[in-house]
Amino acid sequence: MAIGPAPSADGAQDMRLLLDQAGRMRHRSAHDIGYPVSLDADFRAFGPLLDTLWIAIGDPEDPDPTRNCRQPFEREVVRFLARLAGADPDRTYGYVAAGGSEGNLFGLHLGRERLPDAPLYHSDAAHHSVVRAARLLRMETVRLPSRRDGSLDTDALHRAAARCPGRGAVVAATVGTTMLGGVDDLPAVRAALRPAGEHHLHVDAALGGLVAALGPTTLPWAFEAGADSVTVSGHKLLGIPLPCAVVLARAELLPGSSSGDYLGADDRTLACSRNGLTPVMLWYQLRRHGTDGLRTRIRRCLDVAAHAEHRLAALGRRPWRHPASLTVVFDRPAAKVCLRWHLATSGGRAHLVAMPHVTRTTIDALCRDLA
Numbered sequence: 001m002a003i004g005p006a007p008s009a010d011g012a013q014d015m016r017l018l019l020d021q022a023g024r025m026r027h028r029s030a031h032d033i034g035y036p037v038s039l040d041a042d043f044r045a046f047g048p049l050l051d052t053l054w055i056a057i058g059d060p061e062d063p064d065p066t067r068n069c070r071q072p073f074e075r076e077v078v079r080f081l082a083r084l085a086g087a088d089p090d091r092t093y094g095y096v097a098a099g100g101s102e103g104n105l106f107g108l109h110l111g112r113e114r115l116p117d118a119p120l121y122h123s124d125a126a127h128h129s130v131v132r133a134a135r136l137l138r139m140e141t142v143r144l145p146s147r148r149d150g151s152l153d154t155d156a157l158h159r160a161a162a163r164c165p166g167r168g169a170v171v172a173a174t175v176g177t178t179m180l181g182g183v184d185d186l187p188a189v190r191a192a193l194r195p196a197g198e199h200h201l202h203v204d205a206a207l208g209g210l211v212a213a214l215g216p217t218t219l220p221w222a223f224e225a226g227a228d229s230v231t232v233s234g235h236k237l238l239g240i241p242l243p244c245a246v247v248l249a250r251a252e253l254l255p256g257s258s259s260g261d262y263l264g265a266d267d268r269t270l271a272c273s274r275n276g277l278t279p280v281m282l283w284y285q286l287r288r289h290g291t292d293g294l295r296t297r298i299r300r301c302l303d304v305a306a307h308a309e310h311r312l313a314a315l316g317r318r319p320w321r322h323p324a325s326l327t328v329v330f331d332r333p334a335a336k337v338c339l340r341w342h343l344a345t346s347g348g349r350a351h352l353v354a355m356p357h358v359t360r361t362t363i364d365a366l367c368r369d370l371a
């Protein structure tokens, strides 16, 4: 396994090691119910695509078709998600980023450039990448409490904004918080910000955006609710087998072209050279499902989540779930059960996430373990 000076004597054997690794990962996934990733991917059809370089450079919406033949797929992914997020695709900038954390950095950077003196408001339930982005961007942060349902306490936000009248505000709101699946009330967030003056609202919808958009309980979660920038993950509900996220922003907020002559393309992304495979995987997956297929996928997950709630309640585990979330929070079981099922825990509570690979049978097996 070690990498040394001499070329490997047996490429086929090396490949077998990797196949074994994939097999172990697949086997484990039957018990992987604590993290909000989809483990039902099958992209083996992509094999024949792997003998060329999949690189995306610069903005996907570069209008010159001679420059990069792969961007039209990414452009369509961005347009599809922009529509889903309640935006006019013609007025929305976006690209496929390395993950939700890059998406948050992108959105908060836009906010800081727009309002350089404004503090960043976020709740204590925000993803840790928000705090890291603030540090990288040297933004002053105001950490606010979240409510019992995981949502930002908008009364506390209003009091904090009133302490800095007219300074402006950058806010990182969350749709689908990591531990509780909480959803920030975006209209209330915007109302609470009134004393601050101008604001930039970034929505981290890595986890909950699609459920809010396409689940039976539709919620104001993105541009129609006043968002300026939004992130949605690709390796979570969308089921892409490599980490990625779509970032979107109101196009008018983007700086003019920051092209290098060297690139010959506009580049307002954070990455310059990007993974070119994840955008086409997203395109393929979204084409395959369509909006209707995504609705079905979400309905199935919600059905499993409801089943989990029932079963856990019967076991006296006091389950709770936000109606627009796949996350079921319940009393923390013994350490070996948490370990076996990869349950995420916080204090006395644990959670499972009813992602597409989690079935009623999985939940029943967990409950047998708990009983």
Ligand SMILES: *Cc1c(COP(=O)(O)O)cnc(C)c1O
Pocket (backbone or CB within 6 Å): 036, 098, 099, 100, 101, 102, 127, 129, 174, 176, 177, 178, 204, 206, 207, 233, 243, 244, 245
């Ligand atoms: C998963 C997640 C992210 C980003 O995660 P990456 O691993 O960087 O893709 C950000 N915010 C929330 C709420 C998440 O659930």
